[in-house]
Amino acid sequence: MCGFRMPGIVADNPGVIRKNIQLPASSIFSSYLYLHNDAYMKFEAVTIKDIAKALGVSTSTVSRALRDSYEISPETKELVLECARKLNYMPNPIALSLKERRSRSIGVVVCEIANSFFSQVINGIESIAYDRGYNVIIAQSNESVEREIMDLHYLSSRSVDGLIISLSTETNDISHLQDLHNKGLPIVMFDRVTDEIKTHSVVVDNFKGTYEATEYLLQKGYKRIAAIANSEFLSITSERLGGYKDALQAYGQKFNKSYVKHCFYGGMVFSEIEDAVNKLMTLKQPPDAIIATSDKLTTGCLKTLMRRGIKVPDDIALVGFLNSDIAELMNPALTVVHQPALEMGKAAIELLLQLIESKRPVTQFEKRVLTPTLVIGKSAMDVN
Amino acid sequence: MCGFRMPGIVADNPGVIRKNIQLPASSIFSSYLYLHNDAYMKFEAVTIKDIAKALGVSTSTVSRALRDSYEISPETKELVLECARKLNYMPNPIALSLKERRSRSIGVVVCEIANSFFSQVINGIESIAYDRGYNVIIAQSNESVEREIMDLHYLSSRSVDGLIISLSTETNDISHLQDLHNKGLPIVMFDRVTDEIKTHSVVVDNFKGTYEATEYLLQKGYKRIAAIANSEFLSITSERLGGYKDALQAYGQKFNKSYVKHCFYGGMVFSEIEDAVNKLMTLKQPPDAIIATSDKLTTGCLKTLMRRGIKVPDDIALVGFLNSDIAELMNPALTVVHQPALEMGKAAIELLLQLIESKRPVTQFEKRVLTPTLVIGKSAMDVN
DNA sequence: TTGTAAGCGTTATCAT
DNA sequence: ATGATAACGCTTACAA
Secondary structure, eight states, X not given: OOOOOOTTOOOOOTTTOOOOTTSOOOSTTTTSOOOSSSSOOOOOOOOHHHHHHHHTOOHHHHHHHHTTOSSSOHHHHHHHHHHHHHTTOOOOHHHHHHHHSOOSEEEEEESOTTSHHHHHHHHHHHHHHTTTTOEEEEEEOTTOHHHHHHHXXXXXXXXXXXXXXXXXXXXXXXXXXXXXHHTTOOEEEESSOOTTSOSOEEEEOHHHHHHHHHHHHHHHTOOOEEEEEOOTTSHHHHHHHHHHHHXXXXXXXXXXXXXXXXXXXXXXXXXXXXXXXXXXHTSSSOOSEEEEOSHHHHHHHHHHHXXXXXXXXXXXEEEEEOOOTTGGGSOXXXXXXXXXXXXXXXXXXXXHHHHHHOSSOOOOOOEEEEOOEEEOOSSOOOOX | OOOOOOTTOOOOXXXXXXXXXXXXXXXXXXXXXXXXXXXXXXXXXXXXXXXXXXXXXOHHHHHHHHTTOSSSOHHHHHHHHHHHHHTTOOOOHHHXXXXXXXXXXXXXXXXXXXXXXXXXHHHHHHHHHTTTTOEEEEEEOTTOHHHHHHHHHHHHHTTOSEEEEOOOTTOOOOHHHHHHHHTTOOEEEESSOOTTSOSOEEEEOHHHHHHHHHHHHHHHTOOOEEEEEOOTTSHHHHHHHHHHHHHHHHTTOOXXXXXXXXXXXXXXXXXXXXXXXHHHHTSSSOOSEEEEOSHHHHHHHHHHHHHTTOOTTTXXXXXXXXXXXXXXXXXXXXXXXXXOHHHHHHHHHHHHHHHHHOSSOOOOOOEEEEOOEEEOOSSOOOOO
């Protein structure tokens, strides 16, 4: 463990620091011990050196015993282990990271954790990572490439053993990721992915998601279905709009370009959505239904409509992606496309650990595609 | 930066690794360079050693130049800085952490990031931390002490410079925190705090929050107001129930113990809330209003009522804490107690940085109390 | 002003 | 089976 400094009290001379290695561990953190006076000072954690000193052996012996090396006698091993337990020895992960250039931690980059979809994915990731001995470091890009680059830099400088990422909306140039990938950093992409990097990825069948959403509306009799989408750079955007267009075609409806609005920042700036909705609603022929192709767009859209006094589904129908656990508390008429976020997280970390722990170069990459669910709203929205 | 390993290709002999310090930086990550053949291998980041070698000076000189030490000639400093820039040198934070026992990062422990309140607090923390040169490491306790202890252990082993924490519901023994605090780790508590640790804290006026909520219902004419609360161990629980009780008293209503239900896990287990609501609704004299004293309890309560077909506010009134950004999309009759989460995060990190960066021991601790807002629902809920 | 060397905690290599 | 030593990247007395 580290040594925290009590401001104003200095005990920096290593020769002066004392570690009372006789004291028994009183708690998980008792590797810091009190000095003879009652002032708190800078404490050193118990290190292998302390164990070595206490036992009169060398640090290498201690290290070997702790690592369960074969070249050690059972007796000394037992002795060391016992002593380590008594002193509540905890290996210093920072020293290990420096030495081994790995940290037993994996980095996760998402645009925002306040988004239910992403926090659920993170929960999926953590649920498996911890069991496998990895810690998870979360970084938010806030939909900014600049920030994404900083995050990646931070994570890689912290020697993360692998990376799980959903690209920011601004990210059209992925050279920063490509660089890390080229250097051999195991990467798994999810949600917003790119083909330019040859690695595992986890997505939902976005095409299917919007296809079914659109089909649902078409079958209900809606004739002028608009779509609000994210930045055109994002993989999810083209896929989701693809499903929308194909469904229209399949049902013999013409695709109307003015019925599609993009929000470059995916609704991080609320006015984007407002503008999009307003533009749609002020068309000569305003839509009778809207498909919102992301969580943030769905809620933003609903908010805007509500604020404008436009009733869903009476005045207009709305179907959208949504992963909030309180979705069911919202407008009961709302039909949502639900993504299996937890499973996506689990799949991502599993694939990543596979990459990390594989001894030989991986050449076959998997694009794991999970199936979204169309959850039909309670109130029917039938027109015509 | 660290060196990532390309599986199957080994270049572990330091003598064999080459760093072409002539190559110009091509991107932020180009501190890794390619070998003469096209295979990717284990790359070493540019270190001060490389700069020293390139310039024919010692590493200490380089270090001094980079640290902007006074004991260095302007010329060499310029030279070193230029070279560092050219080679795209990036200091290795792990080496620094090991040496300095600090990491320029701060740890944040919350029960769950999927909770809007906490992710907003985290956003507040990050917004300031990054500007001040600190990274934020997020850890979730999932309302488990065991996990909280693990998180603290992880964070302290990573040499975080400070800690911001909201206690888990299971945490009645805070010795694990106390230990870290005694060792001089700067700690700021928020939301769920404890007096046992003498340090800064940030909370909302919980008493006021429920007092006003209760008062609101009383003024509307409700006579049998129940409350659903978290574990009795939590600071927020007693404070929030305090406001509820006092408001009842102020309005001449008798406090009825059977109208108060506790959810030990604060609704992490949904059945807890269901049970609580069910028990309330099956009393001989069921309540005509419920106050839910946390975000999770509010949504859980609403869900349960909805599933049981109990209409809010027609059959029963509901007022609760809620910080979701989509609160307005829920039942418009809902009156909520809103906490200034972003501000709480900002206050917490500011107080923490104050602790971290203060040169002298801090003896005066501040309990910063922010004011919650009662946001009255759209539909009036008048009875009597 | 600059260089040398020790040290942060650990492991790997090479002796013994 | 065990110990001495070097090394990971960096800073900082101490020497020169």
